[in-house]
Amino acid sequence: MGEAGELRSWDELIPDALGVIFTNLSLKERVTVIPRVCKSWCKAVSGPNCWQEIDIEEWSNYCQPDKLDQMLHMLISKSCGSLRKLCVSGLQTETIFHFSFAENAGSPSEF
Structure with missing residues (x-):
């Protein structure tokens, strides 16, 4: 939750946190699906935490x-x-x- 009880979206997570989450996905998903979701997910899956x-x-x-x-x-x-x-x-x-x-x-x- 964000400030004052606001919900935050997945694309607002820091890239390192997303990268750790993405390690639970298959290699195929990390290479072909995740980079196409949005810019922040593409950036996260491009980082070393996924690899x-x-x-x-x-x-x-x-x-x-x-x-x-x-x-x-x-x-x-x-x-x-x-x-x-x-x-x-x-x-x-x-x-x-x-x-x-x-x-x-x-x-x-x-x-």
Whole structure:
């Protein structure tokens, strides 16, 4: 509630709070649906709070290797160095690990 008992809308939440809430949604929703709702939600889902844990293991089992690398580059870049956990399978090269560690240098990670 806002001042004097006013209700506040979701788009008035600070981006970090929205980002934490959005982590409970599926990857597909965070990538395709949330950015289209409104400007504040797009900003929130673009922030690193939504991308500290990336789990695309199930999806990666059915994905073409070049698409998998593209998706990982995009998602890891969104984490802005805050990636803590990455779940993926079917990687063809070590390139993505070098990219992951370079993006997250100095932070503890679960790979």
